[in-house]
Amino acid sequence: MALLQEDARRPEPAGYVGNARVIRCMSDRVLDRRVGDVVGPRRGQPESPARNRTIDCLVARIWRTGLDASRAGGYDEFAHSRSLPMFERHDGFRGLLFATAGDERIVITLWRDHAANAALERSKDYRSTVEAIEAAGFLRPPQRLELLDIQDLRFDATAAAAS
Numbered sequence: 001m002a003l004l005q006e007d008a009r010r011p012e013p014a015g016y017v018g019n020a021r022v023i024r025c026m027s028d029r030v031l032d033r034r035v036g037d038v039v040g041p042r043r044g045q046p047e048s049p050a051r052n053r054t055i056d057c058l059v060a061r062i063w064r065t066g067l068d069a070s071r072a073g074g075y076d077e078f079a080h081s082r083s084l085p086m087f088e089r090h091d092g093f094r095g096l097l098f099a100t101a102g103d104e105r106i107v108i109t110l111w112r113d114h115a116a117n118a119a120l121e122r123s124k125d126y127r128s129t130v131e132a133i134e135a136a137g138f139l140r141p142p143q144r145l146e147l148l149d150i151q152d153l154r155f156d157a158t159a160a161a162a163s
Helices: 035-039 069-088 114-122 124-136 157-162
Strands: 002-006 020-024 030-033 053-055 058-067 093-101 104-111 139-150 152-155
Touching (some): 069 093
């Protein structure tokens, strides 16, 4: 679920680039809505009440790690069966991407705000997941963590679902 907000001060709605909904980062009165309310509808479809709302500012948490290539299958299984459900249990979780670059694995999670990310870092659930993946022996140096404030987000959920 994404957080949306109304912003009457903005002179124009977010809009589209092709079929992708343009999401602008704003802050103020926050309303709970589903991501589909933000992304839909495509051009030519009926107007959605969420069209003039945008996702509240998000935080991207990007964790990179080296990986023992011979254990990649075990890492992928762990990521989907243990890490993903753990992230989904946390308040403020907004999305996730698992990515690869050679023998490196990247986990990009999206968080409602910095407080939600900080709560993740302090949680027993997160710490036990980290301990388990470290004990499994998949990971190799280097490991690094980066936090970014998202200013714009473009995502076409319809196209993503079709692929």
